[in-house]
Amino acid sequence: MPTNDVVPIYTLAEGCPVADPTTAQRVGNSPVKGLILLQDTQLIETLAHFSRERIPERTVHASAAGAWGEFEVTHNNSHLTSAKFLNGIGKRSKVLLRVSTVGPERGHAETVRDVRGWGMKIFTEEGNQDFVFNNIPVFFVRDPIKFPSLNRSHKRHPATNLPDSTMAKPYSFHNNNQEGIHALMILFSNRGIPASIRHINSYSGNTYKLTTENGFVYAKIHLKSDQGIKNLSQDEANRLAGENPSHNTADLYNAIERGDYPTWTMYLQVMTPEQAENYRWNIFDMTKVWPHSDFPLQPVGKMRLNRNPTNYFTDIEQAAFSPSTMVPGIAPSADPMLQARMFAYPDAARYRLGVNYQQLPCNAPVSEVYTPYQRDGAFRYNSNYGGDPNYVRSSFRPIKFEGRVGANGYAPGGHEEWVGLVAGYSSEVTDEDFVQAREMWKVLGESNEQDDFVHNVATHLKSALPQVQLETINMFKRVDAVLGSSIKSVLSSHI
Structure with a gap:
């Protein structure tokens, strides 16, 4: 790429100059x-590339903003994990973050009531570590x-291609799959519409293992916004x-441009194998939290966003994140x-992106x-x-192998x-x-938000079928019982 002080010479993709x-x-x-004329290579290439410049949109998490940053270790974590990027106070690693809505297509308004996905890639000396979390x-x-x-x-109704109130949250699907009630309680609380990306928390939801040579612990991971929580x-x-459908993208971009770099503090909740065996809830159930009173938050480090993408497509749209991308010291449960x-x-x-997507600069390990x-x-x-x-097992090229993960039956972490x-x-x-959803309802009562919750649910539910x-x-x-009756009462007032 030419530097800013050099005037580039225009060429076609193969480097041939064109007047x-x-x-x-x-x-x-x-x-x-x-x-x-068919011989007009410039015209043919320009038209052909234009028809192919869009790649398949993500089925979910299609609409997003993102930025570059760094993660810094602030506490000693060596007793929990051997992962090098989490060890050594002051240790810093490059980060790429992508934050998205879940359901809407690209270009949809960013202020919808929806979960926000959190794709975070940490470039470490042991390979990439991806965290793919949610803001609930x-x-x-x-x-x-x-x-x-x-x-x-x-998604949209398959016949009408319109949003369908009998299918969308919290209607037909959730009525018949009620294990998600706690998530619905959060989504329809005032936290259901974040004011900006800078003002959301992020949670692993899933249970991980953190491993050392001496064993392992189970863990849930939290990133809490140092800017505080703000909602709409x-x-x-x-x-x-209507006025600014790309509000969240603009807010994040402008904050970084003016040097107002947002930060998040990473915490762990840690559980021993013995505690897991006797805990009230299944620790592998993603619909349940671990109450902080049972498993307090332990600070780990801090993540800071400090650089906007040079080009959105190159840096953010082509970025790929997967929970399977784990460094030694972090393992699946x-x-x-x-x-x-x-x-x-x-x-x-x-x-x-293709089978070699890991070679793209935004995904390539350091x-x-x-x-x-x-x-x-x-x-x-x-x-x-x-x-x-x-x-495999060639005699012509010696290869060094490290670690204990492989076809020998060893499962990382044990248990x-x-x-x-x-x-x-x-x-x-x-x-x-x-039980936990009931506690959430009590919390909303303490903060005088119960009426808002009922209003939010009834507003979305009023166009659904009576059944x-x-x-x-x-x-x-x-x-x-009061919650259900209150929703019914508000709905009746709309009839």
Whole structure:
């Protein structure tokens, strides 16, 4: 790329200079008559590239903003994990962050009531560490087979191509999959519409293992905004959707441009294997939190955003994040949603960006990469390992192997004897699924937000079918009888 003080010479993609980028070659001597020539490479390449310059949109998390930054270790974590990027107070690592809405398409208003996805790539000396979190600590399902249906239920109606109130949250899908009630309580509280990316928290939701040579602990990860939490009312969000639909992107970009760099503090909740075996809730259930009273937050480090993308498509749209991207010292647990996401996310990236998406600059590790058994494929632009053997256990090229993860049956972190045998099952909704949502309703009462919550639910529910409305009211009655009755009363006033 030419520097700012050098005037570039215009060329085509192969480097050949062209005198005028606006010309088209014709037969004859008239600028308005005559046929266009197939030999006009400039015209053909310009048209052909234009038709292909859009890549497949993400099925979910399509609309996003992002920026570059750094992560700095602020506390000693060596007793919890051997991950090098988390060890050594003052240790810094480059970060790429992408924050998105979930359901809407690209270009949709950013002030919708929706979960915000948090894709964070940390470039470490041991490879990339990806964290793919949400801005709410729980999720709507715990069985991965339901994940596609959950997201389809939030999309447009397949016949009308219109948003459908009988399918969208919290209606038909959630009425029949009520394990997500705690997530719904948060989404329809005042936290359901963040005022900006700078003012949201981020949560792993999934349970991870943190490993050392001496064993492991289970952990949930939190990033809390040092700017504090700020949210929009439904009326404010509606106004901004019309006046400035890209409000969140603009807010983040402008803050970084003026040097107002947002920061987040990373915390861990840590649980021992012994505690996991006897804990009240299934620690692999993504619809449940670990109360801070049982497992206090432990500070780890701080993340700061300090550089805007040079080019949005290059840096953010082509970025790919996956929970499967883990460095030594961090390992997957038996969390079923985490296990499924570890396949689904890189598979989506291979479809969207191609099999060699990890070579794109926004995804490429800063550490050395040697993967001679993953070769060829579209856009393989480096040496492709030359003549090194492309099959395992060759006698012609010595290779050093490190770590204990592989086909020897070793599972990172241990404790698999507690997890149990492989089996197919689907979890059932019980009264336990409503306990934490009930506590959330009490918290809203303490902050005088219960009326806002009822208003938000009723506003979204009023256009649904009567049957769906009744099912939703009954669902919220399981949280609290007054809550269900209040929603019913507000709905009746709209009739």
